[in-house]
Amino acid sequence: MSKVRKAVIPAAGLGTRFLPATKAMPKEMLPIVDKPTIQFIVDEARKSGIEDIVIVTGKSKRSIEDYYDSNPELEDNLRAKHKEEMLKLVQETTDINLYFIRQSHPRGLGDAVLTAKAFVGDEPFVVMLGDDLMEDKVPLTKQLMNSYDKTHASTLAVMKVPHEEVSKYGVINPESEKEPGLYNVNNFVEKPSPEDAPSDLAIIGRYLLTPEIFDVLENQKPGKGDEIQLTDAIDTLNKTQRVFAHEFKGTRHDVGYKFGYLKTTIEYGLTHPDVKADLRTYIKDLGAKLSKEDSAAPKTTKKPTK
Known part of the structure; x- marks a missing residue:
C-alpha cells in the first residue's frame, strides 16, 4: 500500500466574490490578521505529514509564488536589526517542498486536479481547497489519511449543513456506516436543490483520492457551469471502486465569501x-x-x- 505523501491545492479561481480586490490580488493571499489564507492550508498539510505540495495557479497568481520564495534583502534587514522572531516567521514560509503548476483556462475543479497528474504519479494524494479552514485536535487531512490506512480507498470529508444550503455543495447519498462517522456512499450529487438532496451531508474542501481518478477526469464530460466537476468524477469512480465519506466533527471556517x-x-x-x-x-x-x-x-x- 502506497503512503499518502502528496497534496494538491487548487488556487486558480478568479475570486469574483471578492472583487475588486481580487482583480490584482489572489483571494488565497487575503490575510487572516497577518497570515494569508493559503498558509493555513499549507500548514494543515505539513502537520498531517504531507511531504510534497503542488499549488495549481492561474493568471494574476504570481504573488503566491513570491510569498513562498526567499527574500534575502528582507531577511538581511531583519537580521541586522536583531528581529529574530520576525526572521523566523519569514524563513518558515520557504522551508517547504512546494511546487507550482499553471492551469491555463478555468475549466473547473476537476480540470485543476487533472493538471497535477504528472506530479502525483501512481500514488494516493489529497486535494485541499483554500476556501475551507479546518480546526480540530487532529487535522482533517490527517483524519482522512488515517481512514485510508484502514480502507485503502478514496475518502472525502463531509459535514452536516442546514438543509436549505445544500444547493451550494456536492452532497452524498449515504448507503450505510462502515463505522461511526465513516459512510459507504451510494452516489454523489453536485449542488442539488433542497427538494432533491439525498442528505444534509455536504462535501467540504478535503479529499483523499486514489490515482485512478485521473483516468476518470480525462474522460469526464463538463457538468454544471460547463466545467469539469470533481464531484461528478468521484461519482463515476465510485462505480468501479469504493469511495467513502468521513464526517468531520470539528470547526469549519468558510472564507470563500x-x-x-x-x-x-x-x-x-x-x-x-x-x-x-x-x-x-x-x-x-x-x-x-x-x-x-x-x-x-x-x-x-x-x-x-x-
Whole structure:
C-alpha cells in the first residue's frame, strides 16, 4: 500500500466574490490578521505529514509564488536589526517542498486536479481547497489519511449543513456506516436543490483520492457551469471502486465569501497574541455603543389595518 505523501491545492479561481480586490490580488493571499489564507492550508498539510505540495495557479497568481520564495534583502534587514522572531516567521514560509503548476483556462475543479497528474504519479494524494479552514485536535487531512490506512480507498470529508444550503455543495447519498462517522456512499450529487438532496451531508474542501481518478477526469464530460466537476468524477469512480465519506466533527471556517471571511478574521484575531486583548476590548465597546444607539432609536408602531 502506497503512503499518502502528496497534496494538491487548487488556487486558480478568479475570486469574483471578492472583487475588486481580487482583480490584482489572489483571494488565497487575503490575510487572516497577518497570515494569508493559503498558509493555513499549507500548514494543515505539513502537520498531517504531507511531504510534497503542488499549488495549481492561474493568471494574476504570481504573488503566491513570491510569498513562498526567499527574500534575502528582507531577511538581511531583519537580521541586522536583531528581529529574530520576525526572521523566523519569514524563513518558515520557504522551508517547504512546494511546487507550482499553471492551469491555463478555468475549466473547473476537476480540470485543476487533472493538471497535477504528472506530479502525483501512481500514488494516493489529497486535494485541499483554500476556501475551507479546518480546526480540530487532529487535522482533517490527517483524519482522512488515517481512514485510508484502514480502507485503502478514496475518502472525502463531509459535514452536516442546514438543509436549505445544500444547493451550494456536492452532497452524498449515504448507503450505510462502515463505522461511526465513516459512510459507504451510494452516489454523489453536485449542488442539488433542497427538494432533491439525498442528505444534509455536504462535501467540504478535503479529499483523499486514489490515482485512478485521473483516468476518470480525462474522460469526464463538463457538468454544471460547463466545467469539469470533481464531484461528478468521484461519482463515476465510485462505480468501479469504493469511495467513502468521513464526517468531520470539528470547526469549519468558510472564507470563500465576505461574511465568512470577516467572521474568521475576528475569531482568529481573538486568539492572536498581538491583538486579542485590544480586539476583545474593541468588540465590547462597539457592542455597548450599538446597544445604546438601538435604545435611543425612535420606536415605530405599526398602524392597525382595517
